[in-house]
Each structure stands twice: as structure tokens, then as C-alpha cells.
Amino acid sequence: MSGILFAKMKMFLRKPWLFVIMSAVCVMFAFFTSNGGVDKIxxxxxxxxxxxxxxxxxxxxxxxxxxxxxxxxxxxxxxxxSEGKRDGGIILKESEFNIITSSRTGTTSLLQQAVGKAYGSIAYREALKVSADSKGIYAEEVDSWYSEAESSPVFSIDQSSFKGSDTFIYDPKLQSLFGFSLFFVIYTIAYNVATILFEKREGVWDRMILSPIRKWEMYAGNLVYSFILGYIQLLLIFFVFRYITDVEFYGGFTTVLLLLIPYVFSIVALSMLITGLVKKVQHFNAVIPIVAVSMAMIGGAYWPLEIVTSNILLGMSKVVPITYGMEALKGATINGWGANN
Structure with missing residues (x-):
């Protein structure tokens, strides 16, 4: 089995382009579908x-x-x-501001509060300086006190929230990252497993059977190799979004990496099953896109399953690996599940 792994790794180093292209496409899809990491108005x-x-x-x-x-x-x-390209705009003046909108929406109220808060904060500072000046205290000293109070407040406030049992938390960045990562890794794994069919067609397996290596070792070598490649791809993608972009994993990044292991194994096993059902590489190449896209749509990779109302589709999602992969990854991050969950 180690010999097969070594040979597979050498072949990968010679032709790593499928791995590179799939990883790059996944990163681009996840990045742009989550608005490029920008969710501000x-x-x-x-x-x-x-x-x-x-x-x-x-x-x-x-x-x-x-x-x-x-x-x-x-x-x-x-x-x-006026053309509707922006919800609103503001004209800033020395002591007042004007909000320009085509229609009054929820954004208008939030914008008015934000700008009013900024003007109020500045007016409060100026009032402090006037009061301090009347007592012989320099304005620079007041600024230093104010900055110190902001950086080291006397007390802190802890915030907590609650939600009903029928509600769900939606994070577009994590939805795109998890969905497209689990979707594209199917192709990476499946097309590496497909080399079994190619090797059988070329007679490579017939020659290997004559060697001391056993048949289960040949399958195990391909399984382990496909798992390693798929898992490394997911690691690279998640590390990119963790340390280069501003995606928030809510303290569950390590747990997410561990939860990817059973998902990758399930996709490798599914790919092995398909290679056993089809006899030609052409058939495999036709089946994999259908299976991958169908699983992604039914399993909630493209959109949250919480918005799906069809009981038939929800029932079909129970037999799709992506469903449990998405549920586990979301549970470890935005839902804050512990080890007991």
C-alpha cells in the first residue's frame, strides 16, 4: 500500500493542475458569492x-x-x-447634516442615528473642553483623558441574546465558504478515485495482481491517497479564509477542521461505490457532475435548508452527506454547539 501511495504522490507532483484549479475556483466562488467579504451598506x-x-x-x-x-x-x-444605486447619502456641514434619500426605508433611520451619534459625540467633547477651560484645564489634557476612558473603560458590558426554536442564524460568508468547499472537493476526490477505472482499462491492475500486493491494499492505497488530497484542499481553503480574509469562525475553527475528516471519508467512499457501479471512465465523468450538483442543491450547499419548505426535498436531504457536513460545520461555528451535540 505504501508503494501505491508513493507512486500516486509522484504522479500528483507531476500533474497538480486539477487540484490547483479546483482549489482556486472554490476560493473565488466562496469569496464573490459572500460579497467579497464586504457586508456593510x-x-x-x-x-x-x-x-x-x-x-x-x-x-x-x-x-x-x-x-x-x-x-x-x-x-x-x-x-x-436618484438612480437607486445607493440607499441614501449625506451632506455634512459644520453643525448639521442633510440626508438624501429617494424613499424612506429602515436604512434611513439607521443612517440618521449613526450620523447624529457622530455629531453628538463631537459636541460632547467640545462641551467638556469648554467646561475644563473655565477651570484652567488645557484641551489637550481633556483629549488624553477621553482617549484613556475609551481604551480602558471603568466597567464593561456583556451582551447575550436568545432565539426561538424555529429560528436560525444565517451567516452569508460561512454559508458560501462551507457550501462551495464541500461541493468542489467532491470533484477533486472523485476524479482522483476515477484513476482506478483508467488503470483497470489500461491493464495496470492486472499486472499488479500478479505482484505480492493484495487487492484490498490496492483499494486502500487509492482511498487513503484520495482522502489526503481532498482533506489538504479543504485545509488550504479554510486557512485562506481564516487568516487572509475576515471570515469569523466564532471560535470553532479547530473543531471545523476535525469535522471535515468524516465528510471527506464519506465522499471517498461514495466515489469508490460509483467506480464499482460504472464500468467506463466516460460513464463516471457523466455521473459525477449530476451526483455532485444534486447533492449540493438538496444538501443545502447553495442555500440554507431552513428556507426549504418541501417535505420531499427535506426527506431526500437526509441521505446526502453534504447535509450533515453543513449541519456539523454550522453547529461548530454560528450555532455554538459543544462536544455533546
């Missing part, structure tokens, strides 16, 4: 006049988690909003 703003106060407002707005502000001219702002 883009809001254009324009500055009417110039003052130090508007610069402070812009600095405050840049810290907002829900919005991504970018500066444009007033004409461009009006055009973006």
Missing part, C-alpha cells in the same frame, strides 16, 4: 464647506460597523441616490 457623503469639525465627523463615521462611507461630489451623490 455603502453610503456616499459630500462635505459642504471645509472645517475641522467635519473631519472629526468623518473620522467618527469610519468606525461605524453597519455602514461604509465614501466621499463623492454633491452631483454624484444625487445621481447615485
Amino acid at each position: 455603502q453610503i456616499p457623503y459630500s462635505v459642504a464647506g471645509e472645517s475641522a469639525k467635519t473631519d472629526q465627523v468623518i473620522k467618527e463615521l469610519s468606525q461605524e460597523e453597519a455602514f461604509l462611507f465614501h466621499e463623492v461630489t454633491q452631483e454624484e451623490l444625487t445621481e447615485l441616490v
